[in-house]
Amino acid sequence: MTRLTGACHCGAFTAAFDTVDPAALQVRACQCGFCRRQGARTVSDPAGHLRLAFADSATRRYRFAGRSADFLICQGCGDYMAAVMDGVAVLNIVAADIGAFADRKPEPMVYDSETPEEKRARRLARWTPVTLEVRP
Amino acid sequence: MSGADVSWRPGGCHCGDVRFEVMTAETVEAQTCNCSVCAKTGFIHVIVPDSRFRITKGAERLTTYTFNTHTARHTFCSTCGVKAFYRPRSNPDGWSINARCLDDTAGLEITVEPFDGRNWELHADTLAHLSQEAS
Numbered sequence: 405m406t407r408l409t410g411a412c413h414c415g416a417f418t419a420a421f422d423t424v425d426p427a428a429l430q431v432r433a434c435q436c437g438f439c440r441r442q443g444a445r446t447v448s449d450p451a452g453h454l455r456l457a458f459a460d461s462a463t464r465r466y467r468f469a470g471r472s473a474d475f476l477i478c479q480g481c482g483d484y485m486a487a488v489m490d491g492v493a494v495l496n497i498v499a500a501d502i503g504a505f506a507d508r509k510p511e512p513m514v515y516d517s518e519t520p521e522e523k524r525a526r527r528l529a530r531w532t533p534v535t536l537e538v539r540p
Numbered sequence: 541m542s543g544a545d546v547s548w549r550p551g552g553c554h555c556g557d558v559r560f561e562v563m564t565a566e567t568v569e570a571q572t573c574n575c576s577v578c579a580k581t582g583f584i585h586v587i588v589p590d591s592r593f594r595i596t597k598g599a600e601r602l603t604t605y606t607f608n609t610h611t612a613r614h615t616f617c618s619t620c621g622v623k624a625f626y627r628p629r630s631n632p633d634g635w636s637i638n639a640r641c642l643d644d645t646a647g648l649e650i651t652v653e654p655f656d657g658r659n660w661e662l663h664a665d666t667l668a669h670l671s672q673e674a675s
């Protein structure tokens with residue numbers, strides 16, 4: 405396993421991503437209105453592990469559309485760090501500033517036609533098992 | 541900037557709490573920036589004078605983040621975190637609008653040039669003219 409670490413700009417929200425081969429992971433540029441405005445690019449590894457550490461009082465759990473995942477936003481600096489749902493997550497490598505993916509060309513992703521069931525199944529199959537270390 | 545091609549164009553954050561309008565021509569000069577804060581959102585800067593920008597909704601919903609010299613006032617929506625505009629250090633008398641947050645870029649010709657914000661002191665003077673009011 406390789407451990408890739410990152411943080412939001414103010415440093416309050418940190419991420420540690422364990423994955424076997426970063427070069428083998430797909431870098432995704434979701435084309436939804438939220439991800440486009442945030443300039444987000446995400447990676448995930450169902451065989452890896454993600455640890456997210458943040459203060460509950462300093463983190464916004466933003467939900468929209470189907471309200472099926474929490475989009476975690478640092479309330480100190482505004483950075484969108486990760487989305488979580490039912491024990492799995494995707495990491496925004498742009499906000500976390502993870503250099504291992506800096507030169508990778510992202511693949512545009514459009515999920516508009518998914519049903520809620522399809523969206524949930526895709527996330528459970530593709531996202532990374534996550535541990536949340538939540539401070540008060 | 542003058543002529544019939546100049547107009548107010550709306551935009552906003554994702555959740556809709558914060559809305560703005562910016563006056564631009566159809567040809568827009570924009571910058572990406574590789575500094576520590578811009579690189580985390582891929583902010584596409586459209587810098588305009590103070591008179592060509594207005595917040596139309598949700599000023600009270602903004603959170604302000606500052607660091608280093610605390611000159612730039614990085615504002616984001618408290619609900620969805622989106623950075624739609626801010627007061628840049630290079631142009632504290634003007635505004636930088638994030639082209640990603642315009643409702644519609646149809647009909648706009650946006651030319652994006654990289655700005656080397658990691659070496660801000662060496663290059664900031666190249667942006668200063670962008671916030672000057674037309675005389």
